[in-house]
Amino acid sequence: MAGLDPAIHVFIAAGTWMPGTGPGMTETFMNRILPAALAAALFAIPLASRAADTPQREPYGIALEGFAYPYPVHLLPVVNDGEQLSMAYMDVAPQQPNGRTVVLLHGRNFPSSYWAPVIKMLSEAGYRVVVPDQIGFGKSSKPAGELHFDNLARNTIALLDHLKIDKAEVVAHSLGGMLGVRIARAYPDRVSHLVLTAPIGLEDYRLYVPPTPTEKIVESEDKLTPDGYRKQLQTNYAIKLPPEAITPFIDARFNIKGSPDYPRWLRAFVSSGQMIYREPVAHEIPLIALPTLFIMGADDHNAPGRPLAPEALRAKMGQNAELAKQLAAKMPNARAEVVPDTGHLVFLEAPEKYKELVLGFLGR
Numbered sequence: 001m002a003g004l005d006p007a008i009h010v011f012i013a014a015g016t017w018m019p020g021t022g023p024g025m026t027e028t029f030m031n032r033i034l035p036a037a038l039a040a041a042l043f044a045i046p047l048a049s050r051a052a053d054t055p056q057r058e059p060y061g062i063a064l065e066g067f068a069y070p071y072p073v074h075l076l077p078v079v080n081d082g083e084q085l086s087m088a089y090m091d092v093a094p095q096q097p098n099g100r101t102v103v104l105l106h107g108r109n110f111p112s113s114y115w116a117p118v119i120k121m122l123s124e125a126g127y128r129v130v131v132p133d134q135i136g137f138g139k140s141s142k143p144a145g146e147l148h149f150d151n152l153a154r155n156t157i158a159l160l161d162h163l164k165i166d167k168a169e170v171v172a173h174s175l176g177g178m179l180g181v182r183i184a185r186a187y188p189d190r191v192s193h194l195v196l197t198a199p200i201g202l203e204d205y206r207l208y209v210p211p212t213p214t215e216k217i218v219e220s221e222d223k224l225t226p227d228g229y230r231k232q233l234q235t236n237y238a239i240k241l242p243p244e245a246i247t248p249f250i251d252a253r254f255n256i257k258g259s260p261d262y263p264r265w266l267r268a269f270v271s272s273g274q275m276i277y278r279e280p281v282a283h284e285i286p287l288i289a290l291p292t293l294f295i296m297g298a299d300d301h302n303a304p305g306r307p308l309a310p311e312a313l314r315a316k317m318g319q320n321a322e323l324a325k326q327l328a329a330k331m332p333n334a335r336a337e338v339v340p341d342t343g344h345l346v347f348l349e350a351p352e353k354y355k356e357l358v359l360g361f362l363g364r
Contacts, residue, residue: 059258062265063088064139067252070116071131073139076162080135080143080151087155088139089132091163092119098126100192101165102362103156106131107174107200108272109233111138111252118171118347121355127362130168132159134179142261142268147275149182157187169362171195174302174344175272181281184288193362194292197354198300198344202323204280208313209305211277217270226254238299238343245348276304285327292334293361294324295354297342 060066071090078087090112102122106112112131119129133140135155136147156179160168170191172180177199184194224232229250233239239246256262303318324336337357339350347354 057255060252060256062142062256062259062261064111064252064256067111067113067255069111069113069139070119076159078135078155078158080155081145083143083145085135085141085143087132087135087141087159089130089159090119092123092129092131094123094126094128096126097128100126100362101128101130101168103160103168103170104129104131105156105170105172105176105179106133106137107176108137108276109253110174110249113138114249114348117351118354118358121351121359122171125359127169128165130159130163130165132156134176136268136272142264144264144267147268147271149179149275149279149281150186152179153182153186156183157190160190166190167192169193169195171197171358172199173197173347174200175276177201178276178279178281181285181288184290184292185281185284188288188290191290193364194288194290195295195358195361196292196324197295198297198302198320198346199294199324200276200302200304200320201281202285202320202327203303203317204282205277205303205305205317206280208303208309208317209277210308212305212308214270214274217273218266221270222266226250229253236302237345238297238301239345240299240341240343240349241345273304282327286330288334289332291361291364292328292331293357294328294334294336295346295357296321296324296336296338297344297346297349298338298340299342300344300346302344 058066069090071092073088073090075086075088078085104112104115104118106115112133115131119131122129132155134152136142160166167190170180170183170193172195174197177196178201180194180196180199181201184191230243230246233246233249256265259265298321300320301318302320306314306317309317321336321338325338328334328336339346339353342349
């Protein structure tokens with residue numbers, strides 16, 4: 001399948017295919033799109049030698065218009081700091097409901113479509129699965145203002161209110177783990193269980209990394225190439241997946257560079273990095289009383305901002321599995337599980353072990 005369009009590759013691999021939407025409407029016209037999509041995929045197979053990292057097609061919009069999601073996408077109007085915005089989300093109903101809902105919180109470098117195999121796993125177990133793109137990410141609006149975890153937490157609770165969900169399980173990954181912590185602290189009565197999958201924010205990065213001006217980060221991110229980004233993901237995340245499995249993440253980021261609104265996307269992306277740095281949650285984690293499970297990749301040493309830290313401090317950063325165990329020991333109802341031979345994308349790298357841990361924990 002290496003010659004297929006990356007979006008098609010992901011969703012065929014996930015065992016499901018349905019077009020996503022851009023802002024303003026929900027697309028469900030599978031019968032009209034699927035034959036053309038398959039024909040296009042088959043036509044693309046002889047072009048496998050073309051580099052997927054340098055797509056030769058119309059750019060995606062900055063709300064990932066043109067990039068397919070595995071389930072229909074809906075939009076919820078929200079207001080953040082006086083700005084009218086739209087929050088995209090998938091809402092997947094199980095065939096045999098167990099009466100419970102899981103909210104999946106994505107990481108910084110990934111559209112929420114990467115949760116596809118976990119959505120399928122949870123749905124088959126009877127859970128309703130709600131999968132938002134946070135404001136500033138994926139198919140949601142890119143704000144002109146700065147991003148803040150408190151706003152993202154309020155937006156997520158507003159989505160639950162809109163869907164009439166009183167209480168949910170929260171399963172989070174990477175940056176989503178920081179948001180999950182903020183939600184669990186601010187709205188403990190709305191969360192039943194908290195699963196933190198390879199979360200970042202287990203340490204306060206301000207203790208190692210000096211503050212960096214936004215303009216400097218914008219300039220650096222703008223110069224990044226698809227090949228450089230691939231190497232960055234592989235190095236920072238210790239990814240154990242085949243190269244073609246990483247291509248959709250690279251495609252989702254770099255095929256928007258031709259959009260006239262790309263500078264707005266870039267500002268929002270950089271703002272998310274500054275949010276991680278400026279709004280630590282490590283000090284709040286021991287205060288969480290909810291049942292909490294850390295699922296850590298043994299080889300995941302991701303530490304945002306490490307290249308900007310003094311060389312003498314870099315080795316001290318990113319000891320994530322040990323940090324998770326130390327934090328869990330301080331919490332009243334938590335444990336940490338470390339999965340060997342896995343990196344940051346533990347739910348994609350060790351799906352069966354992840355399924356065992358998550359379903360076992362939620363079933364308590």
